[in-house]
Amino acid sequence: MAQDGMLRAVRLAEGLAIPQSNWDEMHLRLPTAGTRLIDGEQHVLLATAGPLRWRIDEATQTLEVDAPASAFMGQRMDLSSTAPRVTRPSAWAPFINYDAQWQHRTGSPAVADALWELGLFGPLGDVSSTGLARSEGHGVRLDTRWQRDDPARLARLRVGDTISQAGSWGRALRYGGVQWGTDFSLQPGFLSFPLPALRGEAALPSTLDVYVNNSQRLQSRLQAGPFDLSELPVVTGQGEIRTVVRDLLGREQVVITPYYVSPALLKPGLSAVSVDVGMEREDYGIVSNRYGRALASLTHRRGITDRFTRELRAEASSDRQAVGAGGWMLWPSLGTASAAAVASHARGKGAGWLLMAGVDRQARDWSGGVQLRHASRGFSQLGMEQGSAPRTVLTASAGTSWRGHSVGVSWAEQRGGRFDSKLAQVNYGRDMGRWGYLGFILLRDFMRGGSGTSMGLSWSRALDERHGMGVSVQRQRALDGGNDNLLQAQVQRNPDFGAGLGYQLLAESGGRQMVQAQWQGQRAVLNGGVARRNQDVETRVGASGGLAWLDGSVFAGRRIDGGIAVVDVGGHAGVRVMHDNQIVASTDKRGRAFVSGLRGYQPNRVGVMAADLPMDVELDALEIQLTPAARSAALIEFPVRRGRAAVLQLIDPAGRALPPGTWLQAVGQTRQFAVGFNGRAFLSGLLPGRSRIHAAWADGRCQFELELPPVSGDDLPDLGTLICRSSPP
Missing domain, CATH: 2.20.50 (Outer Surface Protein A; domain 2)
Incomplete structure (x- = not known):
């Protein structure tokens, strides 16, 4: 590839030497022999540069270098995601969720039930307690816990009622205590399993296109030399990657690479840990505070190679213990094979064992699996x-x-x-x-x-x-x-994402008919239905939603399952608020709206409808992007400026219109406006009284003053022709 420019070449007894700066511009690898200092500047001796040929055309004084692709520096393209950065710290916000149902059947008394959750969002995590209230009996507490996330370390801590991690052969148990473990969902873009890597060479600067199962996933430019593409996101299971490298001369290289990716595996060196310590929950949903025997479990998974991940697990209580090992092995032509062996001991039952094995395949041609689990008579484990x-x-x-x-x-x-x-x-x-x-x-x-x-x-x-x-x-x-x-x-009919009505009509040959509907509003979700079978009629109505105290006020909305936010639009009522381009709320008389359902550790776009704002209102941005914690509260303010707008024509003292593209800026403001053809201009955000405006273009500058007329029915007054007089720089 021809390159313009001149470089200094020094003839030595060992051969030709050129400056290292020119060598680096060509993206060539430095020779193992290093460089040589000539006249105070580092030079590279071409004779030591490995598989490289060169010659000088004496007639044109041109240096020609012939280098293979392996002589160039490698390029590494890493598509892996980074840890999310929470852009807004959580504010203190107590909240309550409710889901109430009333039901009546012919010949039976009416029944009312309600699920509730009391909680508190804050900078130190979130606290919540859930319960069930019944009209036929006393209420029951379900779960109470405090949770704190550490996205940078992919770790989550829970204190209180929770569910234990089961691993490959354990049982998930409800208990009260402490749980600490790895949670890859705290980084939504993080892929814990091994992904295929692509390697190749480009002899000339080229373009790279990567297709996964005939769907384009990447397009990039390449410099000459080897390249390494890692962390390529693909569909799990079996698939095919097609790599197309097209150089400057239009030549194409197409490489087809089959792959198999399994989410059961971990990347080499990556570990996942779960620790559970507490007391087993008994009669859950019936009794509020009944805890039984103490328990403890430890599960540790680690990726050994791209094709093998092992698991170690131990669990114990006062009367039984179990320890086991297992693993997953990838066979690209078949799928993922798994196996585990467990030994146990229980008081009164003695020793026992458990063996597990299986194969799982996910592919475009066919998918399936076989799982076998066999235990001895004396095998015992927690929850069994x-x-x-x-x-x-x-x-x-x-x-x-x-x-x-x-x-x-x-x-x-x-x-x-x-x-x-x-x-x-x-x-x-x-x-x-x-x-x-x-x-x-x-x-x-x-x-x-x-x-x-x-x-x-x-x-x-x-x-x-x-x-x-x-x-x-x-x-x-x-x-x-x-x-x-x-x-x-x-x-x-399914309800809309925002406010809307959904319903279902059903009829059966056995004489049963049912009509039910659900209305989603900004402040609650209402549902109801009537079912009839012969002479029996069942009627049901219900409501669900959430209440939160944030920024000194109480806000009502749908059930609070994720992050929440209060959007302040500077006191303007009736402004529609959007979450990811979907209308979800409108501002109240104080200009504030309540938004729920924010996704934790992911970018959320919250915006307002410009058409709902008065013409004299200006916003720096109609949309704000924030990344909140998983269960947190945020305050979002849209800076609102009020001012009037006007149109005018600008001329210089000689009567000539200011050139198009001249920039106008009012004193004390940062926003700029451009002058159009024939000196016409539009200005907004103007304050009452007189305003001084600066004008600047490529060859000059000037300034002028304007005064807005009294407010009338004309929202956009025309100030006529104004003279812009010269001003010092």
């Missing part, structure tokens, strides 16, 4: 009652799809517990485009004999973005030996 768990569990499934058709089969079997079972299922689906979707399912329970067979046929179609309809037929054997046939038809 005596003789309740099956000794052997086998599950298998497989499925494929082609040209709108999909077929799947599955088998599930368990033996050695309180109840043995054998279930087989076959399902088929057909996407018929604008005619909808057709589905068929066949289920067989071998433990029930002939009465254990049921089948169903369904058809559904989307009418538009919100409306849909469907019909289904189900047939199964009744316990008395007859057949139960059920025909069902329904029409539904």
Whole structure:
């Protein structure tokens, strides 16, 4: 590739030497022999530069260098995400969530239930307590806990009621105590599993296009030399990467690389830890404060290689202990294989063991898996009652799809517990485009004999973005030996993202009809329904939402599940507020709006509708982007400036119009306005009284004063022609 310019070349007995600065401009690797100091400047001796040829055209005094791609410096493109930076600290904000239901059935007394949550957002994390109140009995406390996140370390701490991490072979238990562990969701863009890396060479400056399963994921420019692309985001499972390198001469290199990515694996050197210490929760949902035996568990997963991740887990209570090891191995041609071995000891039962093995495959041609779990009679673990768990569990499934058709089969079997079972299922689906979707399912329970067979046929179609309809037929054997046939038809409408109404109409051949609806408002969600079967009528109504105290006021909204914010638009009422381009609220008479559902540790765009503001109001930005914590409260202020606007024509003392593109700026303000053709200009944000305006263009500058007329019905007065007189720099 020809390069313009001149460089100094020094002839030595060992050969030609050129300055290191020119060498670096060509992106060439420094030779292992290093550089040589000539006349106070570092030079590179071409004879020591490895696989590189050169010659000088004496007639034109041109240096020609022939270097292979390996002689250039490598380029590394890392697409991995960084830790999110919380842009707004959480404000103190107590809140309450409620979900109340009232229900009445013919011949029975009415029943009312309510779920509630009391909480507090703050800079030190969030505290919450949930409970259930019943009209038929006393209320019950459910969970009380304090949670604090550390996104930089991908760690989360919980103190109070929580659910233990089960690992690959444990059981998830409710307990009260302390939980600390790794949580990759605290960095939403972080990918914990190994991703494919691409390597190649470009002989000339080129462009790089990367396609994953025929979908373009990256386009970039390359300098000559080797390149290394890491952390390429791909779809999990089996797929194909196509790399296209196109150089300046139009030549293309196409490389197709198959891959298999499994989220069960961890990157080499990456660890995930979970520690649970506390007391097991008993009679959850029935008794408020009943805790049983103490428990402790530790789970540690670590990525060893790109294809192997191991897990170690230990758990213990006062009467039983278990320890085990397992791992996941990637076979790119098949899928992910897993295995685990566990040893246990329990008081009164002695020692026991558990073995697990399985294979899982996710691919475009077919997907499926097999999992086998077998335990000895003496095996015991936390959360396992005596003789309740099956000794052997086998599950298998497989499925494929082609040209709108999909077929799947599955088998599930368990033996050695309180109840043995054998279930087989076959399902088929057909996407018929604008005619909808057709589905068929066949289920067989071998433990029930002939009465254990049921089948169903369904058809559904989307009418538009919100409306849909469907019909289904189900047939199964009744316990008395007859057949139960059920025909069902329904029409539904999904509510809008903002305020809106959703409903469902359903009718069955057995004489049952149901109508239910849900209305989503800015301050609550209301629902209700009526169902009728023969002479029995059931009526239900309910409401859910949240209340929060923030910035000295109480705000009502939908249920508070994520972050919340109060948006202040400078006292202007009726201004619509948007979250990610969806209208979610309007400002009240004080110019403030309540927004819930902010996504934690992710960018959220909150904006206002400019059309709802008066013409004399100016905003520096109509949209603000913030990254809050997962459960936090924020204050968002849109700086509002009031002022009047006017149009005018500007001329110099000689009567010539100021040139187009002249910049105008009022004294004491930062905003600038451009002059158009024939000296016409528009100014806004003008304050009452006289204003001095500076004008500047490429060849000169001037200044003038203007005075706005009294406020009248004309929101945009024309000030006529004004003279701009010269001013010092």
